[in-house]
Amino acid sequence: MNQTEKNEYKLLYSTSREFSQKVLLPYREENDRYPFAGLDQTVFEKAYSMDFFHLWLPESMGGLEGDIGKLCTVLLNIAEIDASMAMVLLTNAMAQEIMIQAGEMDRLSEIYSRNGSLKYALIAFPSFLNPLEMTPELMAVEKENGVRLSGLSKGMVMGSMAENMIVFARFPEDPDSSCFLIAASQETVRIGDPVISLGLHACPTVDIDFNETPGILIGERGRASEYYGNMYGRLVLAGAAIAAGIMRGSFTDALKYSQSRIQGGKKIAEWSEVQLLLANMALKVRNAEMLIEYAGAKSGKDAIHDSIAASIPVLDHACDVASDGIQILGGYGYMEDYSQEKRYRDAQHLQSLFGISCLKKIQYVKSCYKLA
Amino acid sequence: MLKKTFFPGNADPSGLSFPDMNCNLMAISRQPRAITKEVRKAIKLAREFNETVVRPNALDMDRKIHEDPDYLPWEWVREANRQGFYTMWIPKMFGGKGYSFTSIAYFLEEISTCCVGMANLIGVHYLGFATLIAAWNLALTRRISLEVIKGEKTDTPCLLDFAITEPGSGTDTSEADLADKGNLACHAARENGGYRVNGTKIFISNAHFSTWHLVLGYEDIKKPSDTFLFFAVRKDASGFSLGRKERKMGQKACPASELILRDCFVPDEQVCVDQRQTANLSTSHRDIYQIIFDSICSSSKAGVCSMGAGISRGVYEEVLRFASNTRINGSLMMNLEWVQCRLADMLRNVAVSRLMYAEINFANGMFGLNKMLQIKPLYYLFRYLPIKVVQVLSAPMTRFPVFQKIVRKMQFDWKKREELERTTGWASMAKFTGSDLAVENCRIGLSLMGQTGTRHENRVEKFFRDSKLLQIYEGTNQLNRLEAFKSLIGRNRYDIQMFEDR
Ligand SMILES: Cc1cc2nc3c(=O)[nH]c(=O)nc-3n(C[C@H](O)[C@H](O)[C@H](O)COP(=O)(O)OP(=O)(O)OC[C@H]3O[C@@H](n4cnc5c(N)ncnc54)[C@H](O)[C@@H]3O)c2cc1C
Numbered sequence: 001m002n003q004t005e006k007n008e009y010k011l012l013y014s015t016s017r018e019f020s021q022k023v024l025l026p027y028r029e030e031n032d033r034y035p036f037a038g039l040d041q042t043v044f045e046k047a048y049s050m051d052f053f054h055l056w057l058p059e060s061m062g063g064l065e066g067d068i069g070k071l072c073t074v075l076l077n078i079a080e081i082d083a084s085m086a087m088v089l090l091t092n093a094m095a096q097e098i099m100i101q102a103g104e105m106d107r108l109s110e111i112y113s114r115n116g117s118l119k120y121a122l123i124a125f126p127s128f129l130n131p132l133e134m135t136p137e138l139m140a141v142e143k144e145n146g147v148r149l150s151g152l153s154k155g156m157v158m159g160s161m162a163e164n165m166i167v168f169a170r171f172p173e174d175p176d177s178s179c180f181l182i183a184a185s186q187e188t189v190r191i192g193d194p195v196i197s198l199g200l201h202a203c204p205t206v207d208i209d210f211n212e213t214p215g216i217l218i219g220e221r222g223r224a225s226e227y228y229g230n231m232y233g234r235l236v237l238a239g240a241a242i243a244a245g246i247m248r249g250s251f252t253d254a255l256k257y258s259q260s261r262i263q264g265g266k267k268i269a270e271w272s273e274v275q276l277l278l279a280n281m282a283l284k285v286r287n288a289e290m291l292i293e294y295a296g297a298k299s300g301k302d303a304i305h306d307s308i309a310a311s312i313p314v315l316d317h318a319c320d321v322a323s324d325g326i327q328i329l330g331g332y333g334y335m336e337d338y339s340q341e342k343r344y345r346d347a348q349h350l351q352s353l354f355g356i357s358c359l360k361k362i363q364y365v366k367s368c369y370k371l372a
Numbered sequence: 373m374l375k376k377t378f379f380p381g382n383a384d385p386s387g388l389s390f391p392d393m394n395c396n397l398m399a400i401s402r403q404p405r406a407i408t409k410e411v412r413k414a415i416k417l418a419r420e421f422n423e424t425v426v427r428p429n430a431l432d433m434d435r436k437i438h439e440d441p442d443y444l445p446w447e448w449v450r451e452a453n454r455q456g457f458y459t460m461w462i463p464k465m466f467g468g469k470g471y472s473f474t475s476i477a478y479f480l481e482e483i484s485t486c487c488v489g490m491a492n493l494i495g496v497h498y499l500g501f502a503t504l505i506a507a508w509n510l511a512l513t514r515r516i517s518l519e520v521i522k523g524e525k526t527d528t529p530c531l532l533d534f535a536i537t538e539p540g541s542g543t544d545t546s547e548a549d550l551a552d553k554g555n556l557a558c559h560a561a562r563e564n565g566g567y568r569v570n571g572t573k574i575f576i577s578n579a580h581f582s583t584w585h586l587v588l589g590y591e592d593i594k595k596p597s598d599t600f601l602f603f604a605v606r607k608d609a610s611g612f613s614l615g616r617k618e619r620k621m622g623q624k625a626c627p628a629s630e631l632i633l634r635d636c637f638v639p640d641e642q643v644c645v646d647q648r649q650t651a652n653l654s655t656s657h658r659d660i661y662q663i664i665f666d667s668i669c670s671s672s673k674a675g676v677c678s679m680g681a682g683i684s685r686g687v688y689e690e691v692l693r694f695a696s697n698t699r700i701n702g703s704l705m706m707n708l709e710w711v712q713c714r715l716a717d718m719l720r721n722v723a724v725s726r727l728m729y730a731e732i733n734f735a736n737g738m739f740g741l742n743k744m745l746q747i748k749p750l751y752y753l754f755r756y757l758p759i760k761v762v763q764v765l766s767a768p769m770t771r772f773p774v775f776q777k778i779v780r781k782m783q784f785d786w787k788k789r790e791e792l793e794r795t796t797g798w799a800s801m802a803k804f805t806g807s808d809l810a811v812e813n814c815r816i817g818l819s820l821m822g823q824t825g826t827r828h829e830n831r832v833e834k835f836f837r838d839s840k841l842l843q844i845y846e847g848t849n850q851l852n853r854l855e856a857f858k859s860l861i862g863r864n865r866y867d868i869q870m871f872e873d874r
Contacts (some may be wrong), residue, residue: 036439128826130825133700134700135699154823172456190648196828262540263541263544264550265556271873272401273854330543331575334620334622336620336621341621341840343491344840351827352822355822356821357829358714358819
């Protein structure tokens with residue numbers, strides 16, 4: 001890494017940390033109540049003004065040219081405070097990457113060159129649905145005046161806030177699905193109520209119903225799985241960075257608490273069973289950081305396999321760490337006033353990023369070792 | 373000191389005796405067979421209640437409390453009261469329906485398959501009741517039981533809760549060794565005719581619904597286990613108030629709240645047990661502290677384990693449904709080996725949890741809190757005689773102090789140490805097994821269902837949030853492991869020190 005790059009990293013590191021502490025933290029608890037309370041837009045606007053939604057874009061569009069290491073740095077710092085915002089940013093990057101994979105640079109550039117506003121910078125995407133696993137419910141039909149989409153696209157992250165969205169839909173005659181870009185502000189787009197979910201509450205998700213909605217085919221017909229697979233390989237590590245952020249936050253709070261809470265006449269951090277819990281957490285946090293750093297620095301085909309190999313265990317470990325993070329705080333850890341319970345939900349929710357956890361594992365071994 | 377009648381000669385090389393590891397076999401011929409019928413009846417009642425009240429409303433209730441964290445689900449408490457669930461496990465001698473405590477675990481498992489918060493709304497009441505029973509204060513138990521029964525008849529629920537945790541003392545409270553080093557603050561100053569109490573209790577389940585709070589206090593906060601007292605405070609007592617209702621991650625239907633006692637006077641008639649009441653016993657007050665705690669927890673931890681079994685089963689059933697209706701790349705999930713094996717794991721977890729609470733039930737029936745009422749002749753007498761007759765027959769027991777003294781002598785002075793350790797050890801193991809497996813099943817479930825599992829309407833995410841609490845209350849699972857060690861592994865080894873980590 002040359003000096004300029006180092007400086008860039010440093011700058012990203014410090015701005016993302018500052019954003020987390022100064023902007024995200026004050027709104028974290030309140031925004032986690034969504035959809036049972038309003039979602040304060042300040043954090044989104046601020047993230048937008050800091051160009052966080054552009055991170056993954058090519059340099060010509062104001063981005064970092066798809067630098068996974070840098071993206072991971074930002075997401076990890078943000079997720080340490082609030083994984084929801086990190087997930088919002090990652091969703092955007094996933095949608096952008098699908099367009100990049102499909103060779104739709106012009107369209108992408110068009111989106112980002114428009115009169116700038118948050119709404120236009122966001123691209124909704126079903127981040128937790130993997131078209132390689134499940135056939136989308138949404139159907140596409142070729143009409144004289146273009147493609148029309150009908151049916152339900154479930155779990156559209158940012159679907160209630162974004163002007164553009166990428167969906168998967170299938171032409172009845174095709175074996176594989178295709179990707180489409182849709183403008184949200186059309187009469188035939190019916191945005192459902194916010195989905196009530198386990199975690200990542202401030203990363204609003206909706207089901208969207210389409211009724212003969214015009215959609216723009218992204219890339220080529222029937223190649224959604226391929227684009228998705230490539231996007232997955234490029235961005236899977238960013239999901240792990242979010243998990244690592246959750247872990248780091250959980251560990252930091254647990255450590256701090258264990259050094260102040262007294263039971264049995266001493267700080268709980270002095271009980272060896274608590275020390276073991278802390279040790280397991282610390283090891284997993286550090287392992288995650290190292291794995292992300294290692295895989296993030298790789299390039300080529302290895303990079304994809306290593307990114308997947310690094311990410312899957314990190315997503316699992318985040319669930320363990322967040323659980324221990326509650327445990328160390330005892331009853332207090334179970335309360336919404338402390339952030340541990342939120343991390344516990346977020347970590348478990350995040351495990352389904354890019355699809356069903358066990359299937360991702362099976363898919364990994366199949367693709368690495370050419371199993372049938 | 374507790375009587376030590378256990379000799380390593382009876383034991384296998386690890387120091388465990390045949391009854392230690394085979395409570396079930398010990399119980400085969402000695403426990404009344406009719407308990408099985410009671411269990412079936414309890415399960416049937418729970419299923420009916422689930423179908424009409426819990427399952428159709430569990431998600432809405434959870435959502436409602438998400439939306440308004442101060443909402444109190446009185447409608448559920450009233451319905452449970454109407455169904456008679458708050459008197460069902462009160463012994464007939466106190467006017468209740470007299471179901472054996474064994475059946476409550478099965479009942480709670482069933483309710484927990486739909487909503488463990490609802491199970492707690494019933495279970496915690498019996499935790500309060502177990503405190504009365506474990507302190508063996510028959511007159512007070514009768515008085516409070518009669519109010520619960522009246523509450524059932526008049527459609528005004530009269531619930532009990534159990535309040536030991538304080539802001540500065542959670543884990544410390546339930547172990548005398550830890551309590552004595554701890555930072556306990558609920559002070560009860562002796563006054564003419566009673567105690568003047570000052571202190572705060574936190575995280576008290578059902579507090580907002582309870583008429584009677586069973587509270588733990590100390591005459592000398594520097595010597596808590598030597599000077600402890602349990603007392604009952606009525607919700608309308610002067611100097612008593614409810615503080616904040618916690619905002620919990622899960623089990624939202626069951627509120628957990630703060631109790632505030634400020635110069636609250638507790639008359640002697642409401643003291644379940646204190647130093648004065650145990651002065652004539654040969655067992656020290658400190659040992660009685662541990663006996664009472666262990667007896668209460670041996671009973672209530674069976675309940676936590678059964679709630680864990682309920683959650684494990686609830687998730688398992690949801691995943692089964694999902695796998696039967698979902699296709700992965702064209703194949704029905706149910707037909708994929710990795711799914712089949714995970715479902716087998718999940719079912720195993722349900723079964724193991726159930727076996728664990730069955731074993732602690734056997735232990736409690738043979739050696740613990742339920743022992744007396746499960747002695748066959750007494751059991752059948754109480755079972756087949758009408759409540760009124762049982763009450764008349766047992767009235768002298770609750771009226772004349774001499775009976776109270778005899779019962780306490782039996783329960784505290786003649787209590788065999790190994791029996792207490794057996795029930796405590798099994799209860800702790802059941803508690804951490806049932807709760808750990810419940811969390812595990814939720815995690816397996818979520819890892820199988822992907823984003824579908826994370827959606828509220830599919831129930832599994834609620835189970836996941838709810839299950840974590842089982843690892844925390846009734847002593848964290850860390851403490852329960854230590855208690856299992858102390859009671860079953862380290863008990864006869866004089867080189868063992870507990871809570872002396874350096
Ligand atoms: C929703 C809810 C409902 C509850 N309901 C009730 C109720 O009805 N009545 C009631 O009285 N209480 C109730 N509780 C309190 C509950 O029993 C306590 O939360 C529990 O005992 C843990 O205590 P704590 O929260 O103070 O944690 P702490 O005791 O502070 O423990 C913090 C961490 O330190 C560890 N630790 C502490 N001491 C040791 C040690 N010696 N060795 C090793 N590790 C140690 C613990 O395992 C834990 O991981 C409830 C709690 C909750 C969250």
